[in-house]
Amino acid sequence: MQYNVTIIGSGPGGYVAAIRCAQLGFKTAIIEKYDVLGGTCLNVGCIPSKALLDSSEHFINAKENFKEHGIDITAPKVNIKQMITRKADVVKQNVAGIAYLMKKNKIDVHTGVGSFVDKNTIKITGKEGKESTVTTEKVIIATGSKPTPLPFASFDKKRIISSTEALELKEVPKHLIVVGGGVIGMELGSVYARLGSKVTVVEFLDSLIPTMDGTMGKELLKVTKKLGMQFYLGHKVTSIENKGKEVVLKAEDKSGKSIELKGDYCLVSIGRRPYTEGLGLDKVGIELDKGKIPVDDHLKTKADNIYAIGDVVRGAMLAHKAEEEGVMVAEQMAGQKPHINYLLIPGVVYTWPEVASVGYTEEQLKESGKAYKTGSFPYKALGRARASMDVDGLVKILADKQTDEILGVHIIGARAADMIAAGVTAMEFRASAEDVARMSHAHPTYMEAVKEACLAATANRPIHM
Amino acid sequence: MSEKVKVPTVGESITEVTIATWLKKDGDQVAMDEVIAELESDKATFELPAPKAGILKIVKQEGETVPVGEVICEIDTDAASKTTTPKEEPKSKASKEESKPTPSASSGPKATGEVKEMKVPAVGESITEVTISTWLKKEGDFVALDEVIAEVESDKATFELPAEAQGILKIVAQEGTTLPIGGLICKIEVAEGTPEATTSRPTETAPSQSAPSGDKSYAAGHPSSAAGKILSEKGISPDQVSGTGVGGRITKEDAVNAQAGQQKAESAAPAPTPSGTREETREKMSSIRRTIARRLVTVKNETAMLTTFNEVDMKPVMDLRSRYKDKFKEKYDVGLGFMSFFTKAVCVALQEFPAVNAYIDGDDAVYHNYCDISIAVSTPRGLVVPVIRSAELMSMAEIEKEVMRLALRGRDGKLSIEEMTGGTFSITNGGVFGSMLSTPILNPPQSAILGMHNIVQRPVAIEGEVVIRPIMYLALSYDHRIVDGKEAVSFLVKIKEMLEDPGRLILGV
Numbered sequence: 026m027q028y029n030v031t032i033i034g035s036g037p038g039g040y041v042a043a044i045r046c047a048q049l050g051f052k053t054a055i056i057e058k059y060d061v062l063g064g065t066c067l068n069v070g071c072i073p074s075k076a077l078l079d080s081s082e083h084f085i086n087a088k089e090n091f092k093e094h095g096i097d098i099t100a101p102k103v104n105i106k107q108m109i110t111r112k113a114d115v116v117k118q119n120v121a122g123i124a125y126l127m128k129k130n131k132i133d134v135h136t137g138v139g140s141f142v143d144k145n146t147i148k149i150t151g152k153e154g155k156e157s158t159v160t161t162e163k164v165i166i167a168t169g170s171k172p173t174p175l176p177f178a179s180f181d182k183k184r185i186i187s188s189t190e191a192l193e194l195k196e197v198p199k200h201l202i203v204v205g206g207g208v209i210g211m212e213l214g215s216v217y218a219r220l221g222s223k224v225t226v227v228e229f230l231d232s233l234i235p236t237m238d239g240t241m242g243k244e245l246l247k248v249t250k251k252l253g254m255q256f257y258l259g260h261k262v263t264s265i266e267n268k269g270k271e272v273v274l275k276a277e278d279k280s281g282k283s284i285e286l287k288g289d290y291c292l293v294s295i296g297r298r299p300y301t302e303g304l305g306l307d308k309v310g311i312e313l314d315k316g317k318i319p320v321d322d323h324l325k326t327k328a329d330n331i332y333a334i335g336d337v338v339r340g341a342m343l344a345h346k347a348e349e350e351g352v353m354v355a356e357q358m359a360g361q362k363p364h365i366n367y368l369l370i371p372g373v374v375y376t377w378p379e380v381a382s383v384g385y386t387e388e389q390l391k392e393s394g395k396a397y398k399t400g401s402f403p404y405k406a407l408g409r410a411r412a413s414m415d416v417d418g419l420v421k422i423l424a425d426k427q428t429d430e431i432l433g434v435h436i437i438g439a440r441a442a443d444m445i446a447a448g449v450t451a452m453e454f455r456a457s458a459e460d461v462a463r464m465s466h467a468h469p470t471y472m473e474a475v476k477e478a479c480l481a482a483t484a485n486r487p488i489h490m
Numbered sequence: 491m492s493e494k495v496k497v498p499t500v501g502e503s504i505t506e507v508t509i510a511t512w513l514k515k516d517g518d519q520v521a522m523d524e525v526i527a528e529l530e531s532d533k534a535t536f537e538l539p540a541p542k543a544g545i546l547k548i549v550k551q552e553g554e555t556v557p558v559g560e561v562i563c564e565i566d567t568d569a570a571s572k573t574t575t576p577k578e579e580p581k582s583k584a585s586k587e588e589s590k591p592t593p594s595a596s597s598g599p600k601a602t603g604e605v606k607e608m609k610v611p612a613v614g615e616s617i618t619e620v621t622i623s624t625w626l627k628k629e630g631d632f633v634a635l636d637e638v639i640a641e642v643e644s645d646k647a648t649f650e651l652p653a654e655a656q657g658i659l660k661i662v663a664q665e666g667t668t669l670p671i672g673g674l675i676c677k678i679e680v681a682e683g684t685p686e687a688t689t690s691r692p693t694e695t696a697p698s699q700s701a702p703s704g705d706k707s708y709a710a711g712h713p714s715s716a717a718g719k720i721l722s723e724k725g726i727s728p729d730q731v732s733g734t735g736v737g738g739r740i741t742k743e744d745a746v747n748a749q750a751g752q753q754k755a756e757s758a759a760p761a762p763t764p765s766g767t768r769e770e771t772r773e774k775m776s777s778i779r780r781t782i783a784r785r786l787v788t789v790k791n792e793t794a795m796l797t798t799f800n801e802v803d804m805k806p807v808m809d810l811r812s813r814y815k816d817k818f819k820e821k822y823d824v825g826l827g828f829m830s831f832f833t834k835a836v837c838v839a840l841q842e843f844p845a846v847n848a849y850i851d852g853d854d855a856v857y858h859n860y861c862d863i864s865i866a867v868s869t870p871r872g873l874v875v876p877v878i879r880s881a882e883l884m885s886m887a888e889i890e891k892e893v894m895r896l897a898l899r900g901r902d903g904k905l906s907i908e909e910m911t912g913g914t915f916s917i918t919n920g921g922v923f924g925s926m927l928s929t930p931i932l933n934p935p936q937s938a939i940l941g942m943h944n945i946v947q948r949p950v951a952i953e954g955e956v957v958i959r960p961i962m963y964l965a966l967s968y969d970h971r972i973v974d975g976k977e978a979v980s981f982l983v984k985i986k987e988m989l990e991d992p993g994r995l996i997l998g999v
Contacts, residue, residue, distance in 0.1 A: 362722040364715070428708040454739060455709035 031161035033139040036064020038335030038347025039167030045355035047130035056139035062123040076112040081219040141305040170297040170336035178265040184272040200288035206233040210294035238386035381445035384433035396426035400482025409469035415439035420478040429457035458482040500907040553649025606655035657681040710738030717745035794970035797929040822887035830889040837882035839984040849935040864913030941965035
């Protein structure tokens, strides 16, 4: 078959790029290795983890908060099988949705491993080794990423597991050891902590979610400790052993003092690495740089008709970042000139409470020597938060000391992930803290905390504090 | 011996000049006839040569307006004998001289607490007001004595304003403000000591309580994401677009319109779309433009100006010209243009109708027995009107040569005041720009001006037949106070007749 654009990988970057290409009138094909579309995000990432996060949140509410709300029930029990089944249904619906969108936009879906023959020809190897080829004017590589294993302990997928297996467990672990206090470790760790597991997190650095503003990590540590999670920060894992029915982890702190943890599962979530296996990049002269595909500002690779987007290129490994890149590449191919402001791609952690942020962190501002001011407002002081008993968290606004322009918005608390969009909008239009503070925010809402934090940042004059 | 150098008489109507630039510094050794300064009148710039060799002592500073005949510098001729000695010596001598008057001339820094009010100085006889064009120092800046703090513009020239005291600047008149002579420009809080000791701004201590909410902000010119995409696709830089959003932000609509605006400029299409830009920009007119504006209104208000028209069949002149232009060029080394025909015809007619060649001075009418014809010439610097002197005595070739010489000097900006003053009648040619018909405005104090226009092939009736002829419309604007309608009309008919029968030019009938 002959195409204008062929996309390899059907994750959020790939399928969005495909739809935008089709909208712009390109004859478009998408190649997916698995039988289902949607990639990591839909199948073993964002969506299933959110399904389980919400299930576990409902459980803990029923168990601990209903009574306070005046709802008396017999002690609830976890039906992990049903939880996993419901999660699978959610995934199935979403995947079917993508298949429908491909059909609607007349995008040809080829199932199999895509591999370059040359820069205009891609060989597709199906499950039973059936081969076919497509020729194409342009290619978008959107093959995403895979969990990174520890060098001394590969995933055995039984006791030493990645996020993929953690979403498929048949039982609630008695003691889940989590290696890595980043986004994935904290999300899945908190799920099982709520479902009753003892959860111990071992993190090499001295803080949780270290790429985010320091205040967020500290607050997250506080609220997850309340959940009963235990933490060994500043500890380096030295060995993990699968002893059949249990797994033994050894780690040591900076002074060399070692600890030993025994659990039934060990989730290794130390990050993800770009996935380019079998792509045949050598056939088109693309060389990897630290595992990533090097691209220019327009996401073009060394080969002038081949682009790469999402987790396989530089930048944060986020579904929405990949989506923006997919749209940008498609529009460029149509002669348009879109632009992505990477500073304004929000980062979110779907724990409960959620963590979300956009712009610069306080650490970055300090390092750059920029004169800034901060304003914070705690959820505790918010009527809406008290009404729903979600009083953990705060909003922190960073603003330019001279101009009052908002430089960063950092939220930990209920619904932070949805609220951050307001921060993105404000920053996209370069609003000042006072601009936001002077906008009417509906009462009672969680967003009032953003308004109050902006008042605090403007001139330290929040109303409800 | 010291030779006093006075402002030379540069032209009849010029009473004062402004010192544009000193090319030599105070104390410099100058040679005889060496150009030492550039002087400027409202008509032209000219050079001032040193009348003697010696050491220059500047009396009037740059930007000062000086009446004709007043001393602007002195040349110490005693030093001329020392011209063979190294330049350093006279210089150091001069600098000693210079250092003496400085402390006495300027009152030293006074006790803190005193406020020096700076007012618009009298910069010239006819100057009644000035405009603050640029503040070179900001509000609250520490300024040193004699440091240039602002540029001020009159309708004649731009000059620099030196600080009259050392201290903290308090601006009173903002940029663009027009002030009368003696109007308050700024205040200087007189301060002693080094700038470091006094520059600390009290504003720093006060926390910036309120955020900027003015029209322009740090975000001025910031395009929204959609606007940014549109602009970059149109190849328009955001700083070329004036944002109408909050704080000067560029909205999507601004970007869409910026695109439309550019297209409008590229193709002067006759079908403008209603989506065109509707911006207006406002800027201060230059002082020269304001002078022109004032004069034109004066002419309209103070004369009884009206215009009479006629048309000329250019065929005879064109035939004559095409027949002899090569021989003419060969013999006189200048092309035979239309200007010589018109100038010649005008001179003959002026002598027949002396009122057209006269002007009113108070209660008198001043007549001329010569024809000094002002020719309007478009130059890169604007319209200039050099004069062909005693044109009535010139041959066709002499007129063409003079026109060429004046046009070239005009193009190079070298026309002297003298070359541009004293005309008795003007000719302007709007035809070079394609004008079919216009009503020229008088060049005061003259009483009439002839307007030439483009030559167009038109059907005309000649002896009962419609024929196509090259026709030029002529317009004569005149001051009815001194020129009667009969005279004006007859004058123009006379010109028409001579051009349609060039033989009459030779005979003067």
